[in-house]
Amino acid sequence: MTLRASKATARVPDPSCRTVRITDVAAAAGVSAITVSRALNTPQLLSKTTLRRVLAAVDRLGYVPNLTAGALSSRRSRMVVAIVPTIASPMYAEALQAFTRTLAASGYHVLLGLGGFDSEDEERLITAMLGRQPDGVLLVGAVHSPTARRRLAEAGVPIVEIWGDSAEPLDIQVGFSHRGAGEAVAHHLCDNGYRAFGIVSSDDPRALERLDGFRAALERRGLSLLVQRLLPPPSTVLDGRRVLPDLLDALPRGAAVFCSSDMLATGLVIEARARGILIPDDLALCGFGDLDIGRAIEPALTTVSVDGNEMGQLAARCIIDRLSGRQIQQRVALPVEIVRRQTT
Amino acid sequence: MTLRASKATARVPDPSCRTVRITDVAAAAGVSAITVSRALNTPQLLSKTTLRRVLAAVDRLGYVPNLTAGALSSRRSRMVVAIVPTIASPMYAEALQAFTRTLAASGYHVLLGLGGFDSEDEERLITAMLGRQPDGVLLVGAVHSPTARRRLAEAGVPIVEIWGDSAEPLDIQVGFSHRGAGEAVAHHLCDNGYRAFGIVSSDDPRALERLDGFRAALERRGLSLLVQRLLPPPSTVLDGRRVLPDLLDALPRGAAVFCSSDMLATGLVIEARARGILIPDDLALCGFGDLDIGRAIEPALTTVSVDGNEMGQLAARCIIDRLSGRQIQQRVALPVEIVRRQTT
């Protein structure tokens, strides 16, 4: 058999791309590639001396492991996808931040996906993200596309849904009852003597669920909502200011308004003061989210406190624990608390 | 030679892991794997009929390409790393959001890294992130660790620094002059007759640079700063409220205070009103960032407007264009504008 060049010649090894590979480290340390791999991933398996020698070589050569190759080989990417409607809202941002930090401490990186589109885009986004072979997925809010839901379920990795309390979570759920929060606000207001009610809400599924809970609780007490204004998300302080006149037209003096966010409630407070309307005597307010601004505004907002930070952290813990094979709780319901300040 | 099992037997193909691979699609469509790859990546190379047949098979089997494998083989991950000090601040969140959305439209995904630690952690984070073989990197603020800087420079991918105007950017810079912004505020205040000045600033490198510019401009005019208070980031509205007494002690009536964020300035407005201090007559204020709350508060904040959204979008464009081989501008300086409202 004649000696000849292989039919399909090898891919040219680009000389400019002189990255250090695991085999370079192995050669430098006088060990095999697998030993270098172990030095970095499971150092307890190596003898002290070998470990030291390998780590010295890693340092000397400035070796940075190619995690893409590692992921392909080990089928563990150490990446987690987070799909969030927006990070412009401090509530979600806080949860995402805690999520990312907690995961980073265990060596996981977060792939950020911004949803908030139509169902078809959402499906494309989720599909593409799943193609990255994440070790887990965080979802804020429900996923509607059935194809996307099926793909998520079939991905075989932990899926955590936060901020919601859907009846049919895909896998793990860390949230609180939006309905229950709305009901609690209704009871708080009723118990404090208010008898006329309005709502200003962002037109967002979770806010609407709170609204439903609020209205249902009122109806059970024979009371009803006199006015309801929906605003396109994200809701801003300025939106709150602008919406006040509408509310005043529809409500008697001494009414109470439930706002779907502290932003809106803050706007109402500002506009009310500008018009000489007394809070809570002329108009009582309850916000949602317990944001910094609500604590700082004068009068300070009565609000519903939910801990976005804890939610993000818990979601991350769930994923980490599940991946380490520990048993976890599939449904975690966080408490929501009504913090009474000066607007009720 | 006796026939025996190969010495190192093949890795067991886990039967539970029945994911659809490119070869499955190829078999189903009666073409080779590479043709399927082309159907998804460079469809213009295929004939209409073959393309249709392959895409039908993709659909039928629910094939989701393994982007990890693709990245390893093609050396293009279609991932971009974004390292941000925090997303709790709406300024950075907005930029990151625009960045992520713009990249997503071109098929790139964002790997989120949260910095804001000490230099050693930062170095570890950046190293790990570079191990993911990103096609680009976004940095908010300067990277201090020299090792990290070297690694970034050697990564051979576009690096964009935003929100800053360091004299020695690693590669591309999209930002504005913090120093210049501070100077502009000083001039604005001087030109409007203010002669006594204070500053409340987050203890953050970029805010401090604005502070320096502010002070330098005052000194050139023979004026000087009477009081300067630094607060640990992130600055909140509540921080603003709390710091007011200190300022009042140190400043005469009619002084002007430059705040490093609209949050702080809003807190000052609220506390001032609570104490019956007139703004801008007793105390003038200038914020920074042009946030929603500053527009909505009464009196509305005079502030420095910078477009975080545009910065994120531009940064993304730079990366996309550079990766497509287009010529780009290495330094983009965004305008900063002083928006005069009611607090000066």
Next chain:
DNA sequence: CCTTCGAATGGTACCGCTACCATTGACATG
């Protein structure tokens, strides 16, 4: 007719790492 050319498709060898076993040698055990 043969040659040339370009469009369409395929074969092979990797990308850089790790799973799976095998191997080695020191030491304990019966």
Next chain:
DNA sequence: CATGTCAATGGTAGCGGTACCATTCGAAGG
């Protein structure tokens, strides 16, 4: 002394794609 056990290390074969050519085939040109 044979054997078993355990800790430490290595060899090989993928992981699932894509780059790099090669090949095929029909049409155009001489």
